[in-house]
Amino acid sequence: MxxxxxxxxxxxxxxxxxxxxxxxxxxxxxxxxxxxxxxxxxxxxxxxxxxxxxxxxxxxxxxxxxxxxxxxxxxxxxxxxxxxxxxxxxxxNDFFLQKTLQRIKDEEGAKPAAAEKRRGKIIIEHTSANADGPLHIGHLRNAIIGDVLVRVLKRAGFAVETQYYVNDMGRQIGVAVWGAERLEVAADKKPDHAVADVYIAANKLLEAEKEAAAETVEAETVEAETEAEKSVGELMRKYEVGDEEVVRRYKAVVEKCLSGVRASLERLNIRHDLFVWESEFVRSGAVAEVLEELKRKGEVRFEGSAVLLKLEGIGKELVVQRSDGTSLYTARDLAYHRWKSERGDRVDRIIDVFGKDHELVSQQLAKALEILGVRVLPEFVLFEFVSLPSGSLSTRAGRYISVDELIEKIEERAYEEVSKRRRDLSEGKRREIARRVGVGALRYDIVKVSPEKHIVFDLENALDIEKKGAPFVQYSHARACSILRAATAAATARGSEASRLWLHEESEKELVKKLAKFESVVEAAASELRPHLVAKYARELAESFNLFYKDCPVLTAEKVEVREARLVLVECAKIVLSRVLEVLGVEAPEEM
RNA sequence: GGGCUCGUGGCUUAGCUUGGAUAAAGCACCGGCCUUCUAAGCCGGGGAUCGCGGGUUCGAAUCCCGCCGAGUCCGCCA
CATH class of the missing domain: 3.30.1360.70 (Arginyl tRNA synthetase N-terminal domain)
Structure with missing residues (x-):
């Protein structure tokens, strides 16, 4: 309103x-x-x-x-x-307040599905972590920014398809597959963690072999590939041309890892509509087509068999094909983006959520797509890095905190908090609330920071379930539910039609005005692609509700009209609180 | 060396795109509030040269330039 x-x-x-x-x-x-x-x-x-x-x-x-x-x-x-x-x-004026509440109640009954497509279709890609191990906190930021954006855009009236681009052709995967042949992949571990173990161990093997080679051979020839490296390269070449046996082995490793990643995302309330494997574009011939077209339409230069593409406004040329003739990430990504823009009946926008290290790459990608004459050019949401106090993250070095570990810990901490407050609840119920509060706190903690800010992730800090984060908003929601439950139990008459509004307290009016801003906040977040705005609003809304809660008794209000009006207000507050939590991907418990 | 981003109380941040009303919150610290719908709450207090220096302007955290510090990228990794 x-x-x-x-x-x-x-x-x-x-x-x-x-x-x-x-x-x-x-x-x-x-x-x-x-x-x-x-x-x-x-x-x-x-x-x-x-x-x-x-x-x-x-x-x-x-x-x-x-x-x-x-x-x-x-x-x-x-x-x-x-x-x-x-x-x-x-x-x-009061009419505004009345209209606001009326609108919230009306929309609650209406089906949002009908309205959803009115602003066009968006394909958004996010997370897309390499299949060499579990998600860590760096990926977490990508996933959460991406997911909240998806929810914001849906709420703002777009049809959204979410994609996970599976990088199955990189050297990392080659190393992981190579490792999986020689080392045992633990069967009793979460699959993505088992793959990471193998990947890390394989890297150590490669490293050791290289060092050994360096000792026996004179300094001049250190460049030479070791046997192990050769076999990794061999694997990659065979995978590229679609050697059945190698493809089978690759698939086993990647699928295994992906199943673990999917499970982690599920715990975070994140789902992708489609997993797209980059190798598909090589085998379908799409990459070759893109390369041919670039040679025709663009300004290219050859260095041996390597192909370099000149891009307007960018100093460095972009290498789109290796000198050994195998494909490169950039070329595959071009094919992927072209495919997206031609997908389905009508795609209106394409959004990629990338780390800041992809900034140059994304500019190059856009320029090259322009040369290809692709209809829908991608928009990029870039976010700065997450590092640990001990330094930057690295899957290969095993230097990361996995999302699974983080969720475990934060749920445990949330469980302690719930138990402190609600000894009256059963163990099962407390666990359930802890799960919702823990994951919510984690998601909020990440999304509240604007994307261009560099984050040094402090575990202790994250576990200190921030009082004014998600739990604060969830708590307000639970309080509203509690009042509504009590009202139903006491058969208190619900405010019939909000014909005349009996809201005169300052905190009542402030709350309604805050409720009225929900759509404009979502709209701002959608048009600027800045999800943290929603987090800020959620906290403010909860604050307004808590002030009202403290100031204005609902069930024990003396005047019937006041009681009814306040009940309507509580109902609307509950609705909007649950909406904003929904947009943040945080669950809204009815009690906690 | 060049590009991009960030630098706001002890700590974590919002505000910067569109310059304006005492720089806004949380954590931590200090002090109050549970006979009334959940105290994961509410109220009050102390604490900020908005990295540093210059410029534009009636007015700068916000725009411009320089410097310092952090991160990241810079042709055959993804």
Missing amino acids: FREFKKEVEKVLTKALKKASYAAAGEELELEESEHADISSRVAFSLARTHKQPPSVVAEEIVRHLELTETSADSKLILKAVAVGPYINFYA
């Missing part, structure tokens, strides 16, 4: 500017949300300059020309406007 209010303010203010003959100063109304008003305009500042009057005089003058009668079609939602120094402050 906030957007409607804002539109009205724009309309009324524009009219007043015209009437006061300030209209010449451009269209900019300089509206902002403010702690001093529901919406505030700074337009008097800029007008003051062009009209050579003090800003406060201009503000007064504008306010004098505002038409805010109750009967005016333009100002149904505005209570008043006041000039405070240079600022013009607008306030919403």
Whole structure:
């Protein structure tokens, strides 16, 4: 509802500017949300300059020309406007509050599915970790930013398909497959962790062999490949051309790892619609086609058999084919993106969630796609790295904290917290709440930080279930549920039609106004692709609810009208709290 | 060396795209509030040269330039 209010303010203010003959100063109304008003305009500042009057005089003058009668079609939602120094402050009226609650209740019954496709289809790729081990906290950031974005975009009215790009052709996978032949893959471990063990051990073997070779051979020939490295290379070549036996072995390792990754994602409430293997594009001939087309349409240069592509505005050329003729990640990614843009009936946008280390790569990708004349160019959401206090992460070196380990620990900590507070609940119930609170806290903790910020992950900090994070919001939701339960039990009459609203307390009004902002927050997060905005709003909403909760008794309110009105408010608060949690991918427990 | 990003109370962050009302929160610290719908809550307090230096402006955390510090990328890895 906030957007409607804002539109009205724009309309009324524009009219007043015209009437006061300030209209010449451009269209900019300089509206902002403010702690001093529901919406505030700074337009008097800029007008003051062009009209050579003090800003406060201009503000007064504008306010004098505002038409805010109750009967005016333009100002149904505005209570008043006041000039405070240079600022013009607008306030919403009771009708706005009433409408807000009405809208929330109406939408709750309606099916969102019908509305979903109205803004077009988006394919979003996120997580896409290499199949050489479990997800760690670096991937976690990608996954959570991606997943919240998916939820934000769906809520904002897009049809969204989520893809996981399976990098099955890299050297890492070759090493893992090579290792799986010589070393035992533990059967009793979570599959992705078992693969990581083998991958790490295989790397050590390769390393050891290289060192051994370096000792026996003179310094000059250290470059030479060891036997082990040769067999890894052999594996990769055979996989590329589709050697059946090698493909079978690759598949076994990658699928194994992926099943573990999928399980971890599931625990985090993250699901992908489609897993796309990059090798598909090599075998289908799509990569070869892309290369041919680049040679025709682009400016390429050969260095031996290697193919280098010149890209506009980027100093370095992009290598799109190795000198040994095998394909390169970049070429496969081009094929993948072209396939996405041509997929299905109509794809309108393609979004990739990448780490900051892919920034240059993503620019190159976009340029090359442009050369190919691909219809839908990708948009990139880049996020900065996560590191540990001890340094950067590395799967190969075994230097990481796995997502599984993290979830275990945080759920355990959450269980302690629940147990402290709710001895009345059964063990099973406490476990269930701990699971929801733990995962929620983890997701919130990651998503609340804006993507361009570098994170040094502190385990102790993450485990210290932050009081104003997800649990805080969940707690508010549980409180609302608790009131509604009690109301039902006592058969308290629910506010019938919110015809006349009996909400007069400041904290009641503030809560409604906060509720009204849900859509505009989602919209902002969607258009800017900045999911952390939702996290901030969720916390503020919970804060507003808690203030109301403390100020205004619901069930014991003396007047029937007040009781009913507050019950409606609690119901709406519960609805929006659960919506915002849903968008954050955090579960909304009815009690905790 | 060059590109991009970040640098806000002891710690973690919001605000920066669109310059304006006392720089906003959480954690930690100090002090209050459970005979009323869950105290994972509420109220109050101390604590900030917004990395440093310059510039633009009536006005700069926000825009521009330089410097310092951290991260990351820079042709055959993904």
